[in-house]
Amino acid sequence: MTVRPIVSALRKHKITAWLVILEIALTCAIVCNAVFLISQRLQAMAMPSGIAEQELLAIDVANLREEPDAKARVQEDLAALRAVPGVRQVSLAGLVPLAGSEFNTEVKLDPAQKTASLNAAMYTGENLLATLGTRLVAGRELQPEEFRYADEVSKAFAGGDAQEQGVPHTLVITQAMAEQLWPGQNPLGRQIYFRSVPIRVVGVVAHLARGSNLALGGDYSLVLPIRELVKEGNSFLIRTAPQDRARVMQAALAALKARNPHRVILASRNWEQIRAEFFQNDRAMAGLLVGICVALLLVTALGIFGLASFWVAQRRRTIGVRRALGATRGDILHYFQTENFLLASAGIVLGMVFAYGINLFLMHRYELPRLPLAYLPVGAALLWGIGQLAVLAPALRAAAVPPVVATRSV
Amino acid sequence: MFGYYLRLALRRCRQNLPMLSLLVLTMAIGVAACMAALTIATTLSGEPLPGISAHLYVASMDAHEPGDRDNERQAVPDSYLRLSDAKALVDTGRARQQAALAQSLQQVGNPDGRQSDQVMGLMAYGPLPDMLGVALRHGRSWMPAEQSSRAPVVLIDADLAQKLFGTDDAVGRNVAMGKHVYRVIGVIAPWSPRMQFLDVSRNLGSVLGQNEQFFVPVEAALDGGVGPLTSGECSKDAAVVSFQSAEVGQCRWLEVWLALDGTAAVADYQRFLFGYAQAQHDAGRFAHPPQARLYDASGWMTANHVVPDDVRLNVMLAGAFLLLCMINVAGLLAARFLRRQADVAIRRALGASRRQVFAQHLIETGLIGLIGGLIALPLTWCGLWIVRQQPVSYAVAADFSGMVFAGLLLLSLAVGLVVGILPAWRICRLPPALQIKQA
Numbered sequence: 134m135t136v137r138p139i140v141s142a143l144r145k146h147k148i149t150a151w152l153v154i155l156e157i158a159l160t161c162a163i164v165c166n167a168v169f170l171i172s173q174r175l176q177a178m179a180m181p182s183g184i185a186e187q188e189l190l191a192i193d194v195a196n197l198r199e200e201p202d203a204k205a206r207v208q209e210d211l212a213a214l215r216a217v218p219g220v221r222q223v224s225l226a227g228l229v230p231l232a233g234s235e236f237n238t239e240v241k242l243d244p245a246q247k248t249a250s251l252n253a254a255m256y257t258g259e260n261l262l263a264t265l266g267t268r269l270v271a272g273r274e275l276q277p278e279e280f281r282y283a284d285e286v287s288k289a290f291a292g293g294d295a296q297e298q299g300v301p302h303t304l305v306i307t308q309a310m311a312e313q314l315w316p317g318q319n320p321l322g323r324q325i326y327f328r329s330v331p332i333r334v335v336g337v338v339a340h341l342a343r344g345s346n347l348a349l350g351g352d353y354s355l356v357l358p359i360r361e362l363v364k365e366g367n368s369f370l371i372r373t374a375p376q377d378r379a380r381v382m383q384a385a386l387a388a389l390k391a392r393n394p395h396r397v398i399l400a401s402r403n404w405e406q407i408r409a410e411f412f413q414n415d416r417a418m419a420g421l422l423v424g425i426c427v428a429l430l431l432v433t434a435l436g437i438f439g440l441a442s443f444w445v446a447q448r449r450r451t452i453g454v455r456r457a458l459g460a461t462r463g464d465i466l467h468y469f470q471t472e473n474f475l476l477a478s479a480g481i482v483l484g485m486v487f488a489y490g491i492n493l494f495l496m497h498r499y500e501l502p503r504l505p506l507a508y509l510p511v512g513a514a515l516l517w518g519i520g521q522l523a524v525l526a527p528a529l530r531a532a533a534v535p536p537v538v539a540t541r542s543v
Numbered sequence: 544m545f546g547y548y549l550r551l552a553l554r555r556c557r558q559n560l561p562m563l564s565l566l567v568l569t570m571a572i573g574v575a576a577c578m579a580a581l582t583i584a585t586t587l588s589g590e591p592l593p594g595i596s597a598h599l600y601v602a603s604m605d606a607h608e609p610g611d612r613d614n615e616r617q618a619v620p621d622s623y624l625r626l627s628d629a630k631a632l633v634d635t636g637r638a639r640q641q642a643a644l645a646q647s648l649q650q651v652g653n654p655d656g657r658q659s660d661q662v663m664g665l666m667a668y669g670p671l672p673d674m675l676g677v678a679l680r681h682g683r684s685w686m687p688a689e690q691s692s693r694a695p696v697v698l699i700d701a702d703l704a705q706k707l708f709g710t711d712d713a714v715g716r717n718v719a720m721g722k723h724v725y726r727v728i729g730v731i732a733p734w735s736p737r738m739q740f741l742d743v744s745r746n747l748g749s750v751l752g753q754n755e756q757f758f759v760p761v762e763a764a765l766d767g768g769v770g771p772l773t774s775g776e777c778s779k780d781a782a783v784v785s786f787q788s789a790e791v792g793q794c795r796w797l798e799v800w801l802a803l804d805g806t807a808a809v810a811d812y813q814r815f816l817f818g819y820a821q822a823q824h825d826a827g828r829f830a831h832p833p834q835a836r837l838y839d840a841s842g843w844m845t846a847n848h849v850v851p852d853d854v855r856l857n858v859m860l861a862g863a864f865l866l867l868c869m870i871n872v873a874g875l876l877a878a879r880f881l882r883r884q885a886d887v888a889i890r891r892a893l894g895a896s897r898r899q900v901f902a903q904h905l906i907e908t909g910l911i912g913l914i915g916g917l918i919a920l921p922l923t924w925c926g927l928w929i930v931r932q933q934p935v936s937y938a939v940a941a942d943f944s945g946m947v948f949a950g951l952l953l954l955s956l957a958v959g960l961v962v963g964i965l966p967a968w969r970i971c972r973l974p975p976a977l978q979i980k981q982a
Binding site: 148149152153155156159160163167410413414417418420421422425428429432433435436439440443444446447499 | 562565569572573576851852853856857860861863864866867868870871873874875877878879881882933934935936965966969
């Protein structure tokens with residue numbers, strides 16, 4: 134099949150040919166970028182949390198009245214929760230992974246450092262890691278004697294005395310954070326600074342997702358040996374067997390209510406709900422983008438189909454003449470297929486340029502990464518495929534034109 | 544002539560129905576997607592309080608005190624100030640109008656407790672209802688003397704008045720709120736800004752404006768145990784309870800809004816604010832360099848991402864989709880017109896000018912556009928319904944209205960005309976003699 138007669142035929146239909154090329158180019162550019170956006174969202178949604186996702190319940194509580202002897206009451210609350218049948222671990226946590234709130238801290242390796250080395254989510258709470266079910270990859274867990282109460286810690290930090298008893302001196306960090314701070318080195322025993330207070334790394338966990346703003350580094354988290362009190366922003370965390378969650382939640386809520394009627398349950402969710410809620414915008418957007426991609430490809434396919442049908446109808450006589458002169462059905466079929474392939478190729482080349490331009494704009498506007506080059510050949514193959522599919526029916530119809538048409542007048 | 548061309552167009556539309564339905568459907572899908580995205584975007588753009596918020600500015604500065612809880616999430620200062628700072632700024636009176644405010648959520652009832660409702664409202668220092676242009680149905684707002692004497696007075700909205708007292712005119716009645724009883728001195732028309740721009744930190748996730756059902760002077764409120772929704776940023780030894788608490792003496796929890804007219808006044812106030820904050824920093828009250836600055840209402844909403852970025856991305860996507868549909872339709876139209884070269888040739892030979900041929904074809908594409916618009920109507924409605932089912936913060940903005948309908952028809956007509964230009968131009972350019980020969 135020679136290309137030249139096809140090109141000269143297309144020259145007769147410059148406007149329509151260009152419109153098809155432009156259409157394919159635009160579809161190619163948008164679909165490449167949309168698929169890239171979808172993959173970004175899916176990647177975010179698939180991020181490892183590092184915790185026992187199917188076993189956790191979180192109850193957010195606020196006290197309406199200040200309680201005397203709040204510290205003892207917390208221990209009683211925790212004991213009451215532990216007594217609920219089916220409960221394996223409990224903790225009062227200052228932050229829950231992906232629960233939407235933030236408690237972040239700037240991490241410095243040297244107290245004199247001007248800008249922080251990184252920003253990490255700060256986890257606190259007695260028995261927190263055992264409750265969350267993080268996987269320890271080096272070092273040890275935080276020991277009970279290392280724990281301090283949150284209010285004492287605040288006071289001690291305000292005092293600025295590094296030796297003070299109130300300040301915690303150990304912490305556990307995530308692998309990602311260790312790798313960022315001390316690439317390729319053993320993080321155990323190293324120190325980071327809060328203000329001027331040095332704190333030693335005693336353990337490393339595989340993963341622990343942040344509370345919210347994942348853009349700061351989704352897996353940069355540290356855990357301090359600090360006991361929390363009941364207040365807004367803190368949550369009771371309960372670990373139980375996946376199948377017991379609903380029952381344990383009911384029993385736990387009843388236990389908390391029974392202990393203190395002047396208490397508001399702000400939220401009670403299992404962690405899978407928390408995760409789903411955290412990513413609900415991403416899921417909705419990804420769904421919308423998939424819808425747009427499908428619609429774009431469909432419209433493009435319909436457009437190609439419509440134009441090809443028109444061309445076939447218009448060239449019926451010419452086709453008949455060719456058939457009468459000895460062209461086979463296969464020749465006619467291939468003619469239209471090649472024609473479509475040429476148009477699609479031109480569109481794809483133009484589309485690559487557009488795709489790159491749109492990506493540059495999005496990078497500038499939404500701080501997206503660069504479009505990986507692998508998307509371009511995939512996008513090209515997709516559009517070639519769609520073009521061939523759309524043109525198949527009209528091309529077959531053209532191939533079916535009998536040579537006798539040539540002898541008839543129009 | 545117009546009517547004749549329209550009749551011709553209708554007749555032609557009936558001739559090739561499969562082609563016509565392809566054209567119309569493609570156009571309808573494009574227009575519907577675009578209209579749905581535009582509806583959401585327009586609901587969420589423009590002035591949050593038309594005619595008023597353009598003159599409103601909020602003061603932001605890093606007012607952390609040395610003993611404050613160290614929450615280092617903010618690289619950019621927030622707008623929360625202590626009551627003393629808020630009062631100082633409002634009392635200075637350097638702007639045309641100024642008031643401090645905080646979002647509150649309270650159980651408001653009549654004193655015998657037979658009727659009550661949990662409603663959102665604003666605690667305010669200064670003439671806030673007046674500054675926000677809140678319309679009064681009955682009564683009046685509070686006087687400076689009432690504010691300074693901490694008189695327990697409150698403004699409620701007509702809906703709440705109806706619910707509690709069965710009448711709009713509740714002036715002079717008492718309502719129970721917190722631990723005290725407050726006298727209703729004014730009833731306002733139900734009020735909510737188009738979008739949330741006041742106290743955005745306490746209204747995270749709500750894009751559309753909160754319906755504020757009461758306005759209460761802040762000090763009288765605190766006296767009665769009526770506090771803000773959350774305590775804001777507090778010092779380390781502040782009370783542990785932070786939800787709906789009135790123990791906010793050690794917290795930064797109010798934001799100050801100012802009405803300023805003209806760039807000179809804004810620049811002047813900016814200097815004043817900077818000086819005020821710097822003086823506090825120099826005196827050792829503010830721990831960090833204050834970085835004091837004014838934000839206008841829309842700037843503040845942008846800085847706090849009240850409207851999600853996805854909304855704009857959606858509009859761009861929908862626009863690109865419509866463009867694609869238009870290119871598609873233009874291609875099909877060109878084909879459709881070319882098929883009728885012979886008719887055009889005869890008309891041209893009989894004396895129709897190029898302009899007339901052009902107009903005739905444009906009227907036809909305009910008509911196709913309008914039909915597309917009518918089909919796009921249920922599609923748009925359907926699209927907005929789908930968005931409303933999504934768990935996204937802007938879902939509430941996906942509301943179908945009469946304006947949308949008008950916009951839809953206009954857009955589809957415009958689209959029909961635009962896509963017709965190229966094919967119509969091409970067909971009217973062909974010389975008549977050649978066309979007859981071809982025929």
